Amino acid sequence: xxxxxCVKRVPDSAENxxxxxxxxxxxxxxxxxxxxxxxxxYAVEEAIQIRDNVGGSVTVVTVxxxxxxxxxxxxxxxxxxKGLLLADDAFEGADGKGIAGLLKAAVEKGKYDLILxxxxxxxxxxxxxxxxxxxLDYPYASLVNKIEVGDGKLTVxxxxxxxxxxxxxxxxxxxxxxxxxxxxxxxxxxxxxxxxASLEIPRLGAADLGVEAAAIGAKVKRLDYxxxxxxxxxxxxxxxxxxxxxxxIELLKANGGLK
Amino acid sequence: xxxxxxxxxxxxxxxxxxxVFSLLIPVIxxxxxxxxxxxxxxxxxxxxxxxxxxxxxQRIYHVLKLWLGQYRQPRYRLAGVVHMMIFAGFLILSIRSxxxxxIGISENFVMLGFGGxxxxxxxxxxxxxxxxVLVACGIAAYRRIVVKPARYAVPxxxxxxxxxxxxxxxxLISTLMISESLFEASSVAANVQNGLHAEFLAPASLAWLLxxxxxxxxxxxxxxxxxxxxxxxxxxxxFFLCFLPLGKHFHVITSLFNVFFMRIDRGNVxxxxxxxxxDQLDDLESFGVKKLEDFTWKHLLDFYSCADCGRCSxxxxxxxxxxxxxxxxxxxxxxxxxxxxxxxxxxxxRFKKSDALIGSIYEEDxxxxxxxxxxxxxxxxxxxxxxxKIVDLRRGMVDEGMVPQSLQKPLRALEKRGNxxxxxxxxxxxxxxxxxxxxxxxxxxxxxxxxxxxxxxDSITSYDDRMxxxxxxTATILSRSGADVGILGKREKDSGNEIRRFGEEMLFQTxxxxxxxxxxxxxAKQIITADPHAYNALKNDYSGLPPVEHISQFIARxxxxxxxxxxxxxxxxxxxxxxxxxYLGRHNDVYEDPRTALDAIDGLKxxxxxxxxxxxxxxxxxxxMLFYEPEEEQRMGVLRVEMAAEAGADVIVTACxxxxxxxxxxxxxxxxxxxxxxxxxxxxxxxxxx
Numbered sequence: 001x002x003x004x005x006c007v008k009r010v011p012d013s014a015e016n017x018x019x020x021x022x023x024x025x026x027x028x029x030x031x032x033x034x035x036x037x038x039x040x041x042y043a044v045e046e047a048i049q050i051r052d053n054v055g056g057s058v059t060v061v062t063v064x065x066x067x068x069x070x071x072x073x074x075x076x077x078x079x080x081x082k083g084l085l086l087a088d089d090a091f092e093g094a095d096g097k098g099i100a101g102l103l104k105a106a107v108e109k110g111k112y113d114l115i116l117x118x119x120x121x122x123x124x125x126x127x128x129x130x131x132x133x134x135x136l137d138y139p140y141a142s143l144v145n146k147i148e149v150g151d152g153k154l155t156v157x158x159x160x161x162x163x164x165x166x167x168x169x170x171x172x173x174x175x176x177x178x179x180x181x182x183x184x185x186x187x188x189x190x191x192x193x194x195x196x197a198s199l200e201i202p203r204l205g206a207a208d209l210g211v212e213a214a215a216i217g218a219k220v221k222r223l224d225y226x227x228x229x230x231x232x233x234x235x236x237x238x239x240x241x242x243x244x245x246x247x248x249i250e251l252l253k254a255n256g257g258l259k
Numbered sequence: 260x261x262x263x264x265x266x267x268x269x270x271x272x273x274x275x276x277x278x279v280f281s282l283l284i285p286v287i288x289x290x291x292x293x294x295x296x297x298x299x300x301x302x303x304x305x306x307x308x309x310x311x312x313x314x315x316x317q318r319i320y321h322v323l324k325l326w327l328g329q330y331r332q333p334r335y336r337l338a339g340v341v342h343m344m345i346f347a348g349f350l351i352l353s354i355r356s357x358x359x360x361x362i363g364i365s366e367n368f369v370m371l372g373f374g375g376x377x378x379x380x381x382x383x384x385x386x387x388x389x390x391x392v393l394v395a396c397g398i399a400a401y402r403r404i405v406v407k408p409a410r411y412a413v414p415x416x417x418x419x420x421x422x423x424x425x426x427x428x429x430x431l432i433s434t435l436m437i438s439e440s441l442f443e444a445s446s447v448a449a450n451v452q453n454g455l456h457a458e459f460l461a462p463a464s465l466a467w468l469l470x471x472x473x474x475x476x477x478x479x480x481x482x483x484x485x486x487x488x489x490x491x492x493x494x495x496x497x498f499f500l501c502f503l504p505l506g507k508h509f510h511v512i513t514s515l516f517n518v519f520f521m522r523i524d525r526g527n528v529x530x531x532x533x534x535x536x537x538d539q540l541d542d543l544e545s546f547g548v549k550k551l552e553d554f555t556w557k558h559l560l561d562f563y564s565c566a567d568c569g570r571c572s573x574x575x576x577x578x579x580x581x582x583x584x585x586x587x588x589x590x591x592x593x594x595x596x597x598x599x600x601x602x603x604x605x606x607x608x609r610f611k612k613s614d615a616l617i618g619s620i621y622e623e624d625x626x627x628x629x630x631x632x633x634x635x636x637x638x639x640x641x642x643x644x645x646x647x648k649i650v651d652l653r654r655g656m657v658d659e660g661m662v663p664q665s666l667q668k669p670l671r672a673l674e675k676r677g678n679x680x681x682x683x684x685x686x687x688x689x690x691x692x693x694x695x696x697x698x699x700x701x702x703x704x705x706x707x708x709x710x711x712x713x714x715x716x717d718s719i720t721s722y723d724d725r726m727x728x729x730x731x732x733t734a735t736i737l738s739r740s741g742a743d744v745g746i747l748g749k750r751e752k753d754s755g756n757e758i759r760r761f762g763e764e765m766l767f768q769t770x771x772x773x774x775x776x777x778x779x780x781x782x783a784k785q786i787i788t789a790d791p792h793a794y795n796a797l798k799n800d801y802s803g804l805p806p807v808e809h810i811s812q813f814i815a816r817x818x819x820x821x822x823x824x825x826x827x828x829x830x831x832x833x834x835x836x837x838x839x840x841x842y843l844g845r846h847n848d849v850y851e852d853p854r855t856a857l858d859a860i861d862g863l864k865x866x867x868x869x870x871x872x873x874x875x876x877x878x879x880x881x882x883x884m885l886f887y888e889p890e891e892e893q894r895m896g897v898l899r900v901e902m903a904a905e906a907g908a909d910v911i912v913t914a915c916x917x918x919x920x921x922x923x924x925x926x927x928x929x930x931x932x933x934x935x936x937x938x939x940x941x942x943x944x945x946x947x948x949x
Contacts, residue, residue: 015672015681031683033675078660186660187667190674190765194541 001056001149003047004110005080006103006117006128007040009064009071013122024225036071039118041078043178045185046147047116048079054149057081059110063091063102072201077192078185088205095218096124100131102216105209107136114154115175119143129177139174145182261456263449264482266366267489280490281363288497295504298603301610302552302559309555310533311520318519321642326518331640335570338402341395342640345432348392349511355385355439356496363493379459386440386461393436393465396429403429410569417588421507421567428508431499436465438492444469445485449478505598507567507591514641517564520557521642525633526799526846529555529647531654531764540765547654547762550613551596554648561643562597565590571635571645576877577628581892584628586635586645592620616652623661626652628889630880631760632841637873646760653762665888666761674766677752677773678718679883688748690720690727691734698731698738703781704748711743713783713805717793718753719881719916725923726916732941733789733810739948740813740822742787750777756796756842757882771801778804787813789941791842791849791915792881798847809843810941811914815852818859825947827861835865836908837940838899838922839875840915853914853940860947868906876902879925881917896925900935914940 011018011027012035019028036044047058060075061084062068072083086102094102107115115133119142120126133140146157146167158166159179170176206213235251237244252258270277324330329346332339354370361368373381402408403425413420443458447470450457460467473481503511510517530537531546533555548554571586572578578585596616602608617623629649636645656662662670672681691700701708714737720730737744755770774797778786788794789810797807808816817823837857843849850872857865870876879895880887900922903911913919922937929935 012671012675012681014668015675017683031685033681035671035675184664185667187657187662187670188660189657189670189763190769191541191546191658192660194765 001050001054001114002110002112003051003056003058003114003116004107004112005040005043005047005058005060005075006115006132007044007060007062007071007075008037008118008121008124009034009062009068010037010122010124020225020227025222026225034067034070036074037118037121037124039120039178039180040075041118041185042180042182043116043118044075044078044080045183046178047114048186049183050114050147050149051081056113059084059112061086061103061106063087063094063099069201073193073196073199074188076196076199077188083199083201085201085203086205086209087203090206090213091216093218094216095220096127097131097219098216100128100135102209102211103128103132104135105211106204107132109204109209113172115173117175117177119177119179126177129175133175136173136175139170140176141168141170141174142177143179144176145179147176147182262446263453263455263478264446264485267363267486268366270486272486277486277490278364281360281493284363284490284493284497285360288500291501292497292504295501295603298601299504299509299563302597302601303556305552306554306556306559307548307552308533309520309529309557311557314523317523318521321521321523322515322519325521325640325642326515329640331638334638337398338408338568339640341398341402344391344395345399348388348395351381351385351388352392352435352439354381356435356492359439359442359489359492360496363489382458383461386443386464386466389436389440390463390465393433396433396436400426400429408569410573411567414585417585417591424506425567428499428502431495431502434495435492435499438488438495440464440466440469441484441488442492444473445481445488448473448476449481449485452478504563505603507565509563510566510641513560513564514566517560518642520560522636522644522647524799525848526795526842528650528759528800537768540768545655546658546764547656548648548651549615549617549655549659551593551600551616552613553655554593554651558644558648558651559593559597561648562590562593564641565594565643566641567591568640570638570640571643574634574638574874576630576632576634576879576895576898577889577891579876579898580895582628582889583622583625589621589625589645589648590643596620617656617659617661621652623656623663624890626656627663627666627761627887628891630841630877630884630895632877632880633845634841634874634877637845650760650762653760654764655762657762657764663887665886666883669883669886670758670761670763670766673753673755673758673770677770678722679753679886680718680722682722684749687716687721687751688746690716690722690730691746693727694731694734698735699744700734700738701743701745702748703745703783704750704777706780708745709782710745711784712737712745713778713781713786714744714746715754715778715786715788715790715793715797715807716746716751717788717790717916719885719920720790721751723916723920726919729789729916729919729939729941732939732945733787735945736810736814736823736941736948737787740817744787745781745783747774747777747781750780752777754790754793754796756792756800757884759796759800761883767800771796775801775803789914789916789939791840791847792917795842795846809847809849809852809914811843811849811853811856814856814940814944815859818856823859823944824949825860825944826949828864828947829862831863833864833910834908835863835910835912836868836903836906837865837871838868838878838903838911838913838918839872840913840918841875841877842881843914844875845873853912856940856944857912860943866906866908868902868908870902878913878915878918878921880921881915885917885920894921894925894928896921897929900925900929900931904931904935909935911935911937912940912943913937 011032016032021028051058058080059082060080063086076083117129141156143159144156145159148155153171156168156170160166237247267277329343332342358370403422444466447457569587575586600611631646669679673679688702701710716730720726752770752773755767759767785805786807794809876899877895911922919939926935
């Protein structure tokens with residue numbers, strides 16, 4: 001089975017202190033460290049496991065710049081066969097629809113039975129997977145937490161609000177967005193990344209993909225970026241743990257929550 | 260010399276001279292033994308290299324102390340003494356057993372040099388030796404069958420009980436002792452009856468008692484006893500010899516070599532591959548131990564040598580809290596796999612191809628459960644190693660990507676930010692903001708200033724709110740003792756002690772290089788740390804650094820010189836106990852300095868826990884172990900806090916930030932809040948500094 005996994009390089013929310021920059025146009029990026037979007041790791045692991053079971057190959061693709069190569073290499077160190085970098089100055093500032101359009105062009109350059117993406121990105125809007133499926137006119141399932149491979153089709157599980165589980169049959173080729181917890185992604189260390197350091201990663205620009213800059217340009221424009229003001233409803237308790245607990249109990253009692 | 264009985268070398272049964280058996284039994288026995296030993300050697304030859312032929316005088320010293328002197332045996336009093344009796348008996352009787360084999364061929368054979376006085380003394384000694392061994396076998400069998408000490412039990416998941424094999428061997432040994440004594444006693448009894456010169460038997464020995472009982476037995480019967488006893492001894496001797504390499508009694512043969520080749524240094528970790536330098540690591544195809552032959556030959560010899568005594572597991576904190584790890588079975592399962600893959604029967608069997616160890620004989624969680632506290636290695640009477648095996652297996656798992664999610668996050672953060680929480684580098688020195696006004700610490704990370712002494716803080720003390728107190732106390736002690744102190748600030752990275760011990764060698768190498776550069780650039784003349792894990796890494800894993808000292812050593816030294824003067828503790832009404840951190844005590848032999856520092860506080864009441872010094876019980880582990888989510892029934896820290904309570908203490912003094920984290924948590928979990936407290940040595944000393 002030929003599988004394409006769409007991944008993204010994002011500022012890691014666990015290892016950064018995110019602050020908004022002075023102009024309010026973006027976050028402060030000077031001191032940030034980046035990594036692969038967490039959901040995408042699960043998608044890649046799932047793709048590798050499927051390939052190991054039924055054969056075929058796995059390709060990872062990302063839309064980004066030179067630095068995005070780092071995340072492709074990390075995924076290749078996990079065991080992915082090929083990397084594909086979509087990079088061009090024209091892609092800068094693309095919105096979700098623009099990214100989906102670029103990925104569609106990349107999909108059409110290959111022959112994939114299955115396309116996976118993370119359910120969402122740390123810094124994203126959870127829209128690319130669905131848009132890509134629609135543009136390709138492929139069937140789509142979101143928030144997938146289980147995949148069983150059948151003959152020309154897949155049985156996919158989806159997590160439903162409240163913890164219920166749903167099972168669906170879906171024909172291939174198709175697009176799935178993958179939920180965390182579907183598997184346990186393998187570890188990649190410095191050694192693994194060094195091993196794939198010399199592998200060639202093809203780079204495709206607007207011309208290679210046959211897309212026009214106008215088609216990529218953002219239709220959704222970001223107006224502002226700020227930390228919301230603390231609402232009156234929130235009452236921050238301060239002090240040591242013991243003091244906080246004591247205050248909380250007092251408050252609960254005063255408002256009738258505890259009798 | 261005239262004897263009343265015909266010797267086995269001259270005797271006939273139905274016209275067959277028994278000398279035929281005297282020749283056949285040894286020849287067949289030695290042939291089978293050689294065959295088995297050749298097959299047992301095969302995996303050692305196929306195994307990974309190991310560097311064990313250095314420092315010969317030190318190795319001979321270990322042999323004299325641990326092997327000949329049985330130094331670690333009495334740590335378990337009764338079992339140890341019983342073992343020493345059997346061991347000493349075996350050494351003495353080995354000469355007698357060998358001569359007996361030849362006596363079956365040549366009646367008057369005497370071992371070279373044993374003709375005169377030495378022979379008389381020896382004969383006297385060996386009569387008692389056989390007696391002592393028989394008595395010891397009796398006690399050992401009673402323990403095995405009736406007392407059944409818990410450490411011999413085999414949990415269901417590890418297979419069947421091992422008692423039968425142990426008792427069978429005790430039976431073999433007893434048979435050897437009795438038959439040897441009977442052989443001699445029958446001859447002496449016959450000679451006495453016939454008024455001939457008789458060998459002198461040591462009074463009240465087994466042979467002497469048997470002779471006394473046989474004095475009125477007819478000579479024909481004695482003749483039969485004499486011959487039968489001889490061949491029972493001969494057969495049992497060679498059967499036992501061939502039986503040794505088939506199970507846990509292989510240690511009778513291998514322990515001498517195992518002790519000779521045992522690890523000499525402590526606190527260190529073996530290189531990924533012996534003979535490969537750090538800068539060549541990138542060229543290696545594979546990392547760590549994945550299949551049986553990836554172990555070094557010494558590690559396979561360890562498996563052969565395990566006597567199944569269970570002392571390692573009895574001291575293993577992971578085993579004590581119900582984690583899926585029992586060091587004893589790391590060895591036993593390894594040994595059984597060698598036996599299975601290198602079969603000796605039927606003759607000509609092919610060696611089996613090795614499978615991945617993880618998932619077949621070992622489980623992932625089993626290998627991650629180890630805190631590398633070193634209690635098992637400290638206890639093993641014959642120097643079997645575990646830490647290097649665990650680290651090698653982890654290296655193999657890391658290389659295959661088999662790392663639990665709970666550890667992947669901190670490892671990624673270490674790679675990105677140099678600390679397992681992923682906190683910002685620029686905040687690494689934030690703990691210095693709240694230092695007392697008189698205390699000055701220079702931030703050398705900015706590159707301009709210099710300082711005589713470098714305080715290596717390490718990650719947990721830099722970033723954890725509670726542990727920052729240790730940082731401030733340490734800086735205060737150093738500064739107020741007159742030291743010129745600096746820190747590396749944002750240039751300091753995690754020391755990597757656990758990164759290495761969790762098998763992520765390349766990440767460790769990265770940390771080591773960055774720290775080494777920063778330390779060398781700082782120009783500091785000495786390094787001081789309050790974190791034993793950092794102390795261990797800098798001292799044993801790094802190279803080319805100025806001398807490293809733990810704060811407890813600094814305190815002890817300065818108390819002695821008078822640079823630190825402490826006020827008394829009179830009337831605080833508390834009872835203190837000192838908990839030895841594994842990486843300070845067992846791995847680096849720092850036991851006295853923290854106690855000296857505590858005792859310098861006049862009037863401080865201090866008690867020792869039952870498990871202290873080299874038998875200290877791990878708090879739960881430091882570094883990455885804080886992030887690992889083990890399957891366990893309870894916490895190590897809780898057991899440790901209960902031990903402190905049992906000792907009558909109400910304050911646990913530690914000298915390690917990880918111990919302090921674990922103890923403070925454990926006090927809450929054990930419900931001892933208000934009754935028990937934990938404090939770091941540096942904090943306590945600051946409270947008492949004048």
